[in-house]
Each structure stands twice: as C-alpha cells, then as structure tokens.
Amino acid sequence: MGTRSGDIDPSILPWIAEREGKTPQQLNYLLNNESGLLGISGVSHDYRDVEQAADGGNRRAALALTLFAERIRATIGSYIMQMGGLDALIFTGGIGENSARARAAVCHNLHFLGLSIDEEKNLRNATFIQAENAVVKVAVINTNEELMIAQDVMRIALSDKVTFDVSA
Incomplete structure (x- = not known):
C-alpha cells in the first residue's frame, strides 16, 4: 500500500497509456512504485510521513490517509461477508x-x-x-x-x- 496501486479498474490502463504516452513497462513501474500512499499523498510511502504531512495541512496527504482506511474497511467488509460475521x-x-x-x-x-x-x-x-x-x-x-x-x-x-x- 505504500507504493502499489491496489485494486484498480483495468480500463484505466489503456487510458493512462494513451493519455500519458506510457509503455506497458512504464505502467507497471507506475502501479508498483509510484502509487499507493506515495502516489496519492505526493509525500512518501511511509505512513508516518504522510500522517505528519496531513497534520501540517497537506490535503493530498489527508486524502491518502482517508483512502487508506477506506480500502481497509472495504476489505474487512468483504471478509465479513465471506465469513458470515x-x-x-x-x-x-x-x-x-x-x-x-x-x-x-x-x-x-x-x-x-x-x-x-x-x-x-x-x-x-x-x-x-x-x-x-x-x-x-x-x-x-x-x-x-x-x-x-x-x-x-x-x-x-x-x-x-x-x-x-x-x-x-
């Protein structure tokens, strides 16, 4: 979650490739090394650094923290459904x-x-x-x-x- 994208809509890949002129290798690098907390916050892949930036008023960092928690909550919800409680x-x-x-x-x-x-x-x-x-x-x-x-x-x-x- 620090640098990886997590779940994404696969239709976004051709759109990014066309819009940004990215090769498949560049898309792979983007999704695995420049996404997640780092990509959203623009600050760091380290949760502590993102917290500090959010506390300092960085709106992208605050968004990254919110999305981080929401993705975990969605996963928990999915698991609860599978386990029945x-x-x-x-x-x-x-x-x-x-x-x-x-x-x-x-x-x-x-x-x-x-x-x-x-x-x-x-x-x-x-x-x-x-x-x-x-x-x-x-x-x-x-x-x-x-x-x-x-x-x-x-x-x-x-x-x-x-x-x-x-x-x-």
Whole structure:
C-alpha cells in the first residue's frame, strides 16, 4: 500500500497509456512504485510521513490517509461477508501496531457490527482496544517475523519427511 496501486479498474490502463504516452513497462513501474500512499499523498510511502504531512495541512496527504482506511474497511467488509460475521479484528504489522490514528480510522462508525474501540486504550497501544460494550474484540498484536522464520526452520530441520531438491 505504500507504493502499489491496489485494486484498480483495468480500463484505466489503456487510458493512462494513451493519455500519458506510457509503455506497458512504464505502467507497471507506475502501479508498483509510484502509487499507493506515495502516489496519492505526493509525500512518501511511509505512513508516518504522510500522517505528519496531513497534520501540517497537506490535503493530498489527508486524502491518502482517508483512502487508506477506506480500502481497509472495504476489505474487512468483504471478509465479513465471506465469513458470515466477525468475532475479532486484529491489527498487526508496522502501521497496525504503531498508528492509533490508523486503527481509529479503520474502526470508525463500525458500531453496527458490534465493533468500537476505547480511545484511551487505543492511544496507549493496549493489547485489547475494544470498548467496554463492544461485541467484537479488537486487538493489537506485535509481529515477530524473525521468530516465525526460526520456528519454521526448526520445524523443517527436525522433520524427517523433508527432502530438498537442489537440481532446479
């Protein structure tokens, strides 16, 4: 989401190519390296920088933050439909773990799902940030990618069923 476009209408590609004189390779670069938070904000791919710019009055940065949260909300809605409901919403990763603002924006007006957050808990990065009366649990879970990789390596290394094909 920092530099990639996310979901787009495919009919936009020929329009951009014709209007801007872009080659397929240039379109690919644009969609993967100059879109997302960077493309909309015109500031940075880093959410923290975009927040700071929005706080300073940068309207494009504010728009980028709004669209970022709205895309996540749309995805959550899609998943809820597929799963038939929601028991918990988990925030993790760099932005999910560190931006109370992003979490608040994503959870804004989701009371109809039984989901609301406690602003004070959210601001102090508590593990569980749902409001007292919320039906849906909302958690902030720290990632530990190095631990996950180490656990996977140990599982594979200790398994006698794993074979490695080095001929490829």
